[in-house]
Amino acid sequence: MTREIRTGSLQMIAAMLISGTIGALVVLSQQPVTNVVFWRCIFAAVTLFILGLMSGNWRSHLNSRVVLIAALSGVALVINWLLLFAAYSRTSIGLATVLYNTQPLMLVGMGVFILKEKVSRSKWLWLGASFTGMLLVFSSGFNHGGSNGWLTGIAMALGAAFFYALTALIIRQLKGVPAQQIALVQVVVGTLMLLPLVDFQQRMTFTHWGIVATLGILHTGMMYQLLYGAIQKLPTSITASLSFIYPIVAVIVDRFVFHHSLSPIQFFGGAMILLAAAGINLGWGEKRRAKTVLAKG
DSSP: OOHHHHHHHHHHHHHHHHHTTHHHHHHHTTOOHHHHHHHHHHHHHHHHHHHHHHHTOTTTTOOHHHHHHHHHHHHHHHHHHHHHHHHHHHSOHHHHHHHHTTHHHHHHHHHHHTSOOOOOHHHHHHHHHHHHHHHHHHHHHHHTTOOHHHHHHHHHHHHHHHHHHHHHHHHGGGTTSOHHHHHHHHHHHHHHHHGGGOOTTSOOOHHHHHHHHHHHIIIIIIHHHHHHHHHHHSOHHHHHHHTTHHHHHHHHHHHHHHOOOOOHHHHHHHHHHHHHHHHHHHTTTHHHHHHHHHHHO
């Protein structure tokens, strides 16, 4: 293992460990979801701007086209945060996070229906496995008296995954633009979007301010630095495999902080979803087929 890969791996692991605690902080903030996302955007914007000034290139690529596309992705990203954070209190942090990791599968679907991309047989199999996992999660809710609130939470988690995949699809148009600059535009757009919706009369203690500041500074500004630093250093396969630390940490944190745990059916369904996401990200099946073709040639 080279020094660059070792450094990138440590950055990726740190980013995923930080990400896995987002849900707990959102719930512990005891604030309306709109307020949480608004203050996250505010603190993140300040952090990213300062980091950009320190690096000396905070606006090197920010022409009108880049700003417009990044702003559109920012709208999708903020909707994604709103839906995901709202899902936590209706289901559980662990289950919402597992369902949220259907993102790569939804991105494949968007590629098929929007970009008319061809999808291999192995990807269709992984998509089928993920859908089966979601059916198991749904069935567990009905078997255990799932309420309308529970179903709403499930829908919100899947909706968040959809909008995150849409964010990724839009960002594909910004190849070569530093991720830090894209993120800065996104959180500024989020601030403007939510400004009319924020309840400034909501009571916030010093602890609450500390939590939302942490979400903005550490879980957005600093985490972006770690994540994109890792992506620049690591092969895609390592990046994809380490990304599954995030849902695992979220499930563990949910268990120990809020005493929530997945039922056996939910655990099995969630495992199928994560396995399918791993198969899509890591190209399982396609690599084996590629080797077979090579051997035949």
